[in-house]
Amino acid sequence: MGVESDLRGIRSIPVDGISDWIRRRFPDGSFPQWWLAVFESLETSVSPLRDVAESRRRGDFELSVEVVRLAVDIGGIRPPMGAYWILRLAAIALRFDPPVVGLPELLTPDGAAELALNRMPLSRERAIAASETRKVEYLAAGDDFYTPVGSKFPVSSEVDVRFSALQEVELILSALPWVSSAVASRETSRNIDAWLEIRDRL
Numbered sequence: 001m002g003v004e005s006d007l008r009g010i011r012s013i014p015v016d017g018i019s020d021w022i023r024r025r026f027p028d029g030s031f032p033q034w035w036l037a038v039f040e041s042l043e044t045s046v047s048p049l050r051d052v053a054e055s056r057r058r059g060d061f062e063l064s065v066e067v068v069r070l071a072v073d074i075g076g077i078r079p080p081m082g083a084y085w086i087l088r089l090a091a092i093a094l095r096f097d098p099p100v101v102g103l104p105e106l107l108t109p110d111g112a113a114e115l116a117l118n119r120m121p122l123s124r125e126r127a128i129a130a131s132e133t134r135k136v137e138y139l140a141a142g143d144d145f146y147t148p149v150g151s152k153f154p155v156s157s158e159v160d161v162r163f164s165a166l167q168e169v170e171l172i173l174s175a176l177p178w179v180s181s182a183v184a185s186r187e188t189s190r191n192i193d194a195w196l197e198i199r200d201r202l
Contacts, residue, residue, distance in 0.1 A: 003037045015066050019074065030076045038067060039085050048095050058100055064089050065104045080168035083119035084175050086112050091178035109182035116172045117191050121165040124198050130166040131202040173199050
């Protein structure tokens with residue numbers, strides 16, 4: 001069963017039934033790769049390039065938020081990854097003129113940004129310290145740390161999509177600028193600016 005088939009199944013049931021559907025679909029537990037493929041497909045469905053009725057578009061946005069939220073709640077992805085995808089969806093919502101009416105609060109610039117800031121797995125100070133440690137480890141790495149040019153690199157059938165806490169911080173920081181200029185709250189804007197100021201130090 002492919003992702004598009006899975007999405008048709010998800011769309012065919014009420015939102016409050018999606019969790020049970022996922023558990024039946026993956027009795028041994030879902031995996032991040034599947035969730036990311038679902039998010040990408042849902043992201044395509046809300047694109048401004050798609051000519052669909054506003055009610056369908058609003059429904060797709062709402063479904064996208066619920067699926068991301070569910071993925072975090074049941075442990076399919078970590079909260080920072082969920083926040084990153086909410087930022088992506090909020091950035092798409094900003095592209096509509098006139099705006100799509102009645103979208104979830106999480107898809108407003110303030111809602112998405114506040115969620116992302118609250119999901120940062122490290123403080124700014126700890127992120128900087130982690131980055132310094134990473135730089136030291138790279139500089140101290142021996143030749144066996146890298147795959148020699150021309151040698152075969154074993155590729156697993158399952159791509160490892162796990163991120164370190166520092167990488168999760170960097171992921172969120174890559175997406176915050178997409179909504180930051182539209183954030184209304186001064187406090188939230190100050191917090192965003194404080195985080196973005198350390199990007200060059202990571």
